[in-house]
Amino acid sequence: MPYTGLPDTYDGLAWVSCSNALYDPSLGKELYHRYIDELILAEELGFDGVVVNEHHSTAYGGMPSPNLIAAVLARQTSRMKIAVVGNALPLYNPPTRVAEEWAMIDVISGGRLIAGMVVGGGPEYFASSINPVFARERFREAHDLIVKAWTAPGPFTFNGKHYRMRYVNPWPRPLQKPHPPIWIPGMGSLETMEFIAAKRYSFMGIPWFHRSVVSKNIELFKKACRSQGYEPSPTQMAWLAPIYVADTDARARAEYERHFWYFVKTLLRGINIQPPGYVNPKSIKNVVLGFAQFVTNVHTWEDVVSGGYAIVGSPETVRQKILEEVRRLGVANLLGLFHIGTLPAAETRRSLELFASDVMPWLKERSNDSVAQTGT
Amino acid sequence: MDATTTTTNGVTTDFLHGGAGEPTFYLHSVIGETMWLPFCEELSAHVELFLPTHPGYGTSEGFSGLSSVEDLVYHYLDLFDELDLSAVNLVGCSLGGWIAVELAARNPERVKTLVLVNALGLWLDDDPIGELFGLESDDLAALLCFRDDSDLSDYLSVSPGLQALHQTAPDLPLYNNLAAAARYGWDPYMHNPKLPGLLHRVKSPTQVIWAAHDRVVSPNYGKRYADYIHGAALQIVPNAGHILAADQPRALSNAVLGFMRSVRSS
Numbered sequence: 140m141p142y143t144g145l146p147d148t149y150d151g152l153a154w155v156s157c158s159n160a161l162y163d164p165s166l167g168k169e170l171y172h173r174y175i176d177e178l179i180l181a182e183e184l185g186f187d188g189v190v191v192n193e194h195h196s197t198a199y200g201g202m203p204s205p206n207l208i209a210a211v212l213a214r215q216t217s218r219m220k221i222a223v224v225g226n227a228l229p230l231y232n233p234p235t236r237v238a239e240e241w242a243m244i245d246v247i248s249g250g251r252l253i254a255g256m257v258v259g260g261g262p263e264y265f266a267s268s269i270n271p272v273f274a275r276e277r278f279r280e281a282h283d284l285i286v287k288a289w290t291a292p293g294p295f296t297f298n299g300k301h302y303r304m305r306y307v308n309p310w311p312r313p314l315q316k317p318h319p320p321i322w323i324p325g326m327g328s329l330e331t332m333e334f335i336a337a338k339r340y341s342f343m344g345i346p347w348f349h350r351s352v353v354s355k356n357i358e359l360f361k362k363a364c365r366s367q368g369y370e371p372s373p374t375q376m377a378w379l380a381p382i383y384v385a386d387t388d389a390r391a392r393a394e395y396e397r398h399f400w401y402f403v404k405t406l407l408r409g410i411n412i413q414p415p416g417y418v419n420p421k422s423i424k425n426v427v428l429g430f431a432q433f434v435t436n437v438h439t440w441e442d443v444v445s446g447g448y449a450i451v452g453s454p455e456t457v458r459q460k461i462l463e464e465v466r467r468l469g470v471a472n473l474l475g476l477f478h479i480g481t482l483p484a485a486e487t488r489r490s491l492e493l494f495a496s497d498v499m500p501w502l503k504e505r506s507n508d509s510v511a512q513t514g515t
Numbered sequence: 516m517d518a519t520t521t522t523t524n525g526v527t528t529d530f531l532h533g534g535a536g537e538p539t540f541y542l543h544s545v546i547g548e549t550m551w552l553p554f555c556e557e558l559s560a561h562v563e564l565f566l567p568t569h570p571g572y573g574t575s576e577g578f579s580g581l582s583s584v585e586d587l588v589y590h591y592l593d594l595f596d597e598l599d600l601s602a603v604n605l606v607g608c609s610l611g612g613w614i615a616v617e618l619a620a621r622n623p624e625r626v627k628t629l630v631l632v633n634a635l636g637l638w639l640d641d642d643p644i645g646e647l648f649g650l651e652s653d654d655l656a657a658l659l660c661f662r663d664d665s666d667l668s669d670y671l672s673v674s675p676g677l678q679a680l681h682q683t684a685p686d687l688p689l690y691n692n693l694a695a696a697a698r699y700g701w702d703p704y705m706h707n708p709k710l711p712g713l714l715h716r717v718k719s720p721t722q723v724i725w726a727a728h729d730r731v732v733s734p735n736y737g738k739r740y741a742d743y744i745h746g747a748a749l750q751i752v753p754n755a756g757h758i759l760a761a762d763q764p765r766a767l768s769n770a771v772l773g774f775m776r777s778v779r780s781s
Contacts, residue, residue, distance in 0.1 A: 155649075261649075265648075265649060268701070268702045268704075269702070270582075270697060270698070270701040270702055271697060271701065272694055272697045272698045272701065273582070412649045413649070413690075414648060414649060414697070415648050415690070415693040415694040415696065415697035415701070416693075416694030416695075416697050416698065423686065423687055423690050424686050424687065427687075
């Protein structure tokens with residue numbers, strides 16, 4: 140849900156220090172309604188679900204609270220999954236707030252919530268003053284508390300290092316049993332992979348990296364599952380990629396490219412700010428290496444295409460590229476990011492429609508359990 | 516000079532140690548200058564100098580339960596007990612100054628003299644502490660050092676003696692050390708809101724030394740410490756920034772030794 144109204148001359152970061160004096164609430168109103176309409180359109184077009192996510196103090200997206208958007212969708216849609224990927228658990232104190240809001244969404248939507256749990260991006264720790272050194276400890280502890288709050292009868296007492304609650308007893312409880320499916324994205328931290336694998340949750344690759352980074356992370360996850368003694372099913376893994384479909388390859392690029400670059404050059408500026416201790420010092424080298432292949436270091440369209448940073452083209456091109464990638468990665472959940480940067484509403488809608496009519500059914504025929512979702 | 520590691524209450528302390536005379540601790544800054552640098556040579560010609568690595572910095576271990584400067588104070592009290600030192604001279608720069616002053620306030624009987632150098636620990640609303648985190652390394656160096664030719668990389672290594680003891684060294688020392696700084700000072704940002712209410716308890720002779728061009732904590736912070744601590748004098752060092760040991764090592768050792776001499780002769 141990017142903000143499209145930054146002045147043309149703005150050349151600062153889009154995160155943390157980007158002054159909210161630049162935010163025009165009237166434009167914001169138009170954008171919210173437009174973006175929500177696009178998410179609802181996804182259900183009408185036959186998508187299996189939509190994904191919303193959380194970021195703070197940024198022009199990158201208008202969803203400091205994705206749960207509010209998910210609540211709107213819970214009421215205004217009736218069939219598709221609503222994936223909140225995620226709530227940045229360490230930012231919530233007490234984390235039972237997350238258990239409560241997600242249970243509400245799950246109950247209102249009739250059991251359609253996917254619960255995405257994230258540590259949150261680096262900028263979140265500047266925006267919230269939560270200590271990044273303890274981000275991962277807090278994440279694990281908040282996860283334990285939320286899952287227990289959903290599955291164990293309350294009230295009970297929770298005594299952790301970071302959270303201590305004498306009366307854990309959130310109402311309502313979620314509709315799905317034992318609890319909504321849990322998805323966790325990862326940037327390549329081995330600890331995170333092992334955690335997801337041990338819990339048999341679903342792993343989601345993070346976009347904006349070179350395709351080799353995505354496949355390396357998927358491979359790490361498969362390895363982590365094997366060391367737990369099982370082979371992950373394709374439905375336990377998701378791949379998220381920006382997608383744009385138009386009638387021809389040339390037209391797709393012509394309509395899409397400048398909006399993509401606006402997103403990369405303006406709205407992503409500052410997303411990779413690294414607060415101290417946010418990454419375990421033992422993993423920091425890998426993360427630094429990964430960021431060398433982050434999209435902000437890409438400068439030509441040829442590199443965007445060859446690196447798989449976005450899947451753009453005619454229906455036939457997009458079909459072949461996605462099928463190749465899905466087969467290479469062995470994943471069954473495809474998350475398409477259909478709106479990007481300043482891409483106008485008409486183009487976004489047209490691309491969604493073409494994908495739904497000319498790509499999605501073709502892909503589903505070739506993969507029994509392939510699930511297509513739209514992200515934002 | 517020798518390198519030692521000792522464990523108290525499950526937490527390791529790495530330290531360098533040299534010279535003879537009154538036991539004197541240099542408590543290092545936010546970036547973790549733990550090498551035996553020229554100013555250590557100068558000081559250890561006159562005192563028995565201990566240069567400990569704060570838990571979380573360098574190759575230290577066992578610090579996962581520590582999260583505040585108060586925790587570090589009790590850690591250092593444990594270390595003094597372990598080394599059988601009843602009272603010591605404390606010289607603390609930046610984060611080290613904050614630890615030193617909290618220790619002197621909580622357990623004044625353990626501190627013989629106190630030198631605060633560009634100490635963190637206080638907060639002035641109209642002159643906030645500079646942002647240490649999220650900076651590119653060049654910008655960080657410009658924030659911390661006044662002189663263009665001060666090279667922080669000399670200060671961030673782990674001394675060969677300690678590396679040999681642990682047979683390891685951090686991959687990225689600056690990242691590792693800033694994570695340690697954030698552990699104790701991310702929120703409240705590099706200060707303890709209750710510290711002003713403790714400073715009347717500092718009983719030792721105290722010298723406040725401040726770099727004229729400190730861009731992290733301006734000399735206004737030095738004035739405030741000198742106001743709060745009974746009998747403390749403020750000395751401004753020209754042409755220097757936050758990491759005084761990097762910018763003006765000789766001025767630092769001269770100021771510390773001069774103060775100690777004046778205490779002895781009074």
